[in-house]
Amino acid sequence: MINETGTQKGYVTLVKVEHVSKHFxxxxxxxxxxxxxVAGQTVALLGPSGCxxxxxxxxxxxxxxxxxxxxxxxxxxxxxxxxxxxLIPWKSVYDNLRFVLEDDEKINEALRIxxxxxxxxxxxxxxxxxxxxxxxLARALLDEPDLLLLDEPFTSLDLHxxxxxxxxxxxxxxxxxxxxxxxxxxxxxxxxxxxxxILLSNKPTKILEELDVSQVPKDIMDAEFxxxxxxxxxxxxxxxxxx
Amino acid sequence: xxxxxxxxxxxxAILLIWAVVSLMISSDLILPSPAKVIGTIFxxxxxxxxxxxxxxxxxxxxxxxxxTVIFGVFFGFLIGLNDTLYDIFRPAxxxxxxxxxxxxxxxxxxxxxxxxTGPVVVSILALIPQTILSTAIGVRTTDKRxxxxxxxxxxxxxxxxxxxxxxxxxxxxxGAIQVVIGNVWKVxxxxxxxxxxxxxxxxxxxxRQSVAANRVYAYTFIVITIGLIVENSVHRYTKKILEGxxxx
Numbered sequence: 001m002i003n004e005t006g007t008q009k010g011y012v013t014l015v016k017v018e019h020v021s022k023h024f025x026x027x028x029x030x031x032x033x034x035x036x037x038v039a040g041q042t043v044a045l046l047g048p049s050g051c052x053x054x055x056x057x058x059x060x061x062x063x064x065x066x067x068x069x070x071x072x073x074x075x076x077x078x079x080x081x082x083x084x085x086x087l088i089p090w091k092s093v094y095d096n097l098r099f100v101l102e103d104d105e106k107i108n109e110a111l112r113i114x115x116x117x118x119x120x121x122x123x124x125x126x127x128x129x130x131x132x133x134x135x136x137l138a139r140a141l142l143d144e145p146d147l148l149l150l151d152e153p154f155t156s157l158d159l160h161x162x163x164x165x166x167x168x169x170x171x172x173x174x175x176x177x178x179x180x181x182x183x184x185x186x187x188x189x190x191x192x193x194x195x196x197x198i199l200l201s202n203k204p205t206k207i208l209e210e211l212d213v214s215q216v217p218k219d220i221m222d223a224e225f226x227x228x229x230x231x232x233x234x235x236x237x238x239x240x241x242x243x
Numbered sequence: 244x245x246x247x248x249x250x251x252x253x254x255x256a257i258l259l260i261w262a263v264v265s266l267m268i269s270s271d272l273i274l275p276s277p278a279k280v281i282g283t284i285f286x287x288x289x290x291x292x293x294x295x296x297x298x299x300x301x302x303x304x305x306x307x308x309x310x311t312v313i314f315g316v317f318f319g320f321l322i323g324l325n326d327t328l329y330d331i332f333r334p335a336x337x338x339x340x341x342x343x344x345x346x347x348x349x350x351x352x353x354x355x356x357x358x359x360t361g362p363v364v365v366s367i368l369a370l371i372p373q374t375i376l377s378t379a380i381g382v383r384t385t386d387k388r389x390x391x392x393x394x395x396x397x398x399x400x401x402x403x404x405x406x407x408x409x410x411x412x413x414x415x416x417x418g419a420i421q422v423v424i425g426n427v428w429k430v431x432x433x434x435x436x437x438x439x440x441x442x443x444x445x446x447x448x449x450x451r452q453s454v455a456a457n458r459v460y461a462y463t464f465i466v467i468t469i470g471l472i473v474e475n476s477v478h479r480y481t482k483k484i485l486e487g488x489x490x491x
Binding site: 143 | 388389391392393394395396398402406407410413
């Protein structure tokens with residue numbers, strides 16, 4: 001059951017964003033933004049390019065403290081899949097993972113799950129974009145986070161790699177429950193991964209609409225998926241043209 | 244054509260030009276012939292005092308290198324990590340860098356007089372600012388996106404310093420070492436000349452007093468040769484480290 005703020009009653013709130021505003025010089029980025037993420041839920045922040053989605057996710061990760069309002073965090077560990085892989089160039093894949101967690105067993109497991117076996121000694125420059133993003137993801141999932149943040153992680157990837165990585169993430173989520181916030185401007189990505197989509201406007205960014213998509217089959221070939229995708233695209237066009 | 248062959252051709256060309264100019268000037272006091280200088284080199288190398296002087300200069304060069312690199316990198320690292328420290332020390336380091344060697348020589352002579360300490364201290368003072376600044380700038384230009392990764396995953400500070408900051412400044416440290424190697428010989432020999440009691444610089448000073456230009460050229464040639472060999476070896480070694488570090 002989703003209430004008016006878009007959260008499920010009886011569930012633990014993992015992140016609570018309350019009346020958050022952010023300004024950069026004279027530019028209003030957010031104005032009085034409020035929403036909650038409950039444990040186990042995947043939320044997609046869907047908005048046009050440049051609306052401040054990355055800034056918002058950085059604020060949730062405590063990487064940007066320059067805002068007013070309050071963000072309550074009720075998680076122990078987070079994983080962050082950055083838009084660009086952010087791997088240490090002079091370290092091997094294995095050592096990049098070891099940098100965040102010194103647990104050889106978990107590292108080997110993460111390498112296996114992310115199909116990186118045999119590449120552990122490679123430096124990032126020797127890997128393809130898709131492989132680097134897999135390392136980025138392996139690093140994010142390594143320490144079993146309560147919350148996984150994904151900042152447009154598939155921007156530079158082809159459809160096949162993108163779908164394969166999404167499948168890996170959803171598989172990982174099946175094995176161990178965690179929450180996710182995915183930042184994207186791609187409706188298909190949002191629909192494939194999220195239980196709930198928060199539709200954002202352009203700057204000053206506000207929440208236009210929240211959509212429950214938990215019942216939509218996560219299969220791009222499914223008719224219901226395609227129908228829902230089309231509905232959301234219509235909603236986006238309508239709501240963005242209103243602003 | 245092989246690089247080595249081109250190198251030898253270059254050296255032969257220098258010797259030929261030198262021989263021609265020496266013939267034209269026809270004054271051993273200004274420019275003795277290459278044959279005379281080469282003869283002097285062999286005769287000087289057969290004397291124990293030359294080897295002792297060379298050993299002393301080499302020891303000074305080694306000590307200066309060691310102190311400059313270790314202390315320069317350490318201090319540069321420290322001020323690079325902290326904005327306040329960087330802002331406080333940067334003007335002092337820039338001033339130190341702009342002070343002419345001759346001023347350091349004068350001050351050092353007041354304190355320690357003629358001896359072993361002066362040339363070492365002057366050389367360190369002349370070379371350390373560049374090492375400190377290179378390292379500090381390297382630390383300050385460390386990719387902030389990597390430090391954000393460390394913050395997200397709560398990586399302990401010691402590990403961040405070792406794996407991110409230190410990794411980032413390897414090229415700057417190697418660059419600083421190459422600059423120090425390229426200059427340390429000149430600075431040490433000049434310092435010995437002015438305030439030393441032993442070393443190649445002192446032998447050059449004696450040669451000047453004896454108006455023996457061929458010996459001045461011979462000692463210079465010896466210093467250049469050893470300097471180039473050391474510089475080349477260090478360059479090759481650091482290049483190997485850098486290649487391993489980049490490993491693209």
